[in-house]
Amino acid sequence: MELVILLLITIFIITYRKNTGDNFYKFLMSEINSVYEKYAPYSFQSVREKTQELGQEYTAKEYVSQVIIFGVAGAGIAYLYFSSIIWAIIYAGAAIAFIPYLAYLRSQRIYSEFLFEQIQVYTTNVIMEFNTTQSFVKALEGVLESGVLEDPVKSDVKLMIDLSYQNGTIDEAINYFNDKYPYYMVRNMHQLFLQITKEGAKDSGESLENMLLDIDMLVEGVYRDKMDRSTFHKKFLTFGFALYLLVMLTQFLLGTENYIKMLDEWYVQILLHLILMINTYFLLSGERFYNEDTGVE
Numbered sequence: 001m002e003l004v005i006l007l008l009i010t011i012f013i014i015t016y017r018k019n020t021g022d023n024f025y026k027f028l029m030s031e032i033n034s035v036y037e038k039y040a041p042y043s044f045q046s047v048r049e050k051t052q053e054l055g056q057e058y059t060a061k062e063y064v065s066q067v068i069i070f071g072v073a074g075a076g077i078a079y080l081y082f083s084s085i086i087w088a089i090i091y092a093g094a095a096i097a098f099i100p101y102l103a104y105l106r107s108q109r110i111y112s113e114f115l116f117e118q119i120q121v122y123t124t125n126v127i128m129e130f131n132t133t134q135s136f137v138k139a140l141e142g143v144l145e146s147g148v149l150e151d152p153v154k155s156d157v158k159l160m161i162d163l164s165y166q167n168g169t170i171d172e173a174i175n176y177f178n179d180k181y182p183y184y185m186v187r188n189m190h191q192l193f194l195q196i197t198k199e200g201a202k203d204s205g206e207s208l209e210n211m212l213l214d215i216d217m218l219v220e221g222v223y224r225d226k227m228d229r230s231t232f233h234k235k236f237l238t239f240g241f242a243l244y245l246l247v248m249l250t251q252f253l254l255g256t257e258n259y260i261k262m263l264d265e266w267y268v269q270i271l272l273h274l275i276l277m278i279n280t281y282f283l284l285s286g287e288r289f290y291n292e293d294t295g296v297e
Helices: 002-016 022-039 042-053 060-082 085-097 099-133 136-146 153-167 171-180 184-199 205-244 247-254 256-262 266-290
Strands: none
Touching: 042 099, 060 085, 060 099, 060 247, 060 266, 085 099, 099 136, 099 153, 099 184, 099 205, 099 266, 136 153, 136 184, 153 171, 171 184, 184 205, 205 266, 247 256
């Protein structure tokens, strides 16, 4: 009967969840940075640098707080499941080990939101500049000189200008930018400029105005999706952590003494570990979904 209850809990989860001074802080941050530099991919290092530049990187105290919260939560949940200090320590360490990965996801989200805003600035300003210059390359130069762009988009626009002058055509420059920034608004705008340039359209004002309206609608949709994700994220985390506590229901139905006796069975131990791992996997999947690239196809 006890095994059946634990199996039901497992099925339920699968079904519904597809020294504190400055010196110490400096030491902790130094250790964290060493781990990042050794194991993080280059792309993440670049993303993290931009996150720091934007002033949204966690402080040392925030990292310390996370270590404490994750460690205590991991130890508490493990002890609730296994009534074992050893397993509590192991799961506390495992929970703390996820902090760099969660920081990676958060940095990706911040960076993708920054890029999306830069792409919005790029597309709208190029269209407005083109209405004045009637030249795609001149429009790029105007946007670059205006100072509204930041790296890496700024450097890539400069490269587009160089490629255009070097090749005498905008095709390679556009292909480069489309491949690096696979945004719907970028591809559509570039396709329109290719048609205007190659077909020699004389009156492109209306098409460009419609493109600006399309960009505004797309941006509105992206930010609406961002708010929906944030709402879902809060509910998801609440539900996910509540599932960790379902074992309390088992203890209530069986009684604490009977539950502790069950822990002597090896298959019960394996089942409990599986429950924790499955629930953690779905929580991480939800975090990955919440931090997905903003506005990218």
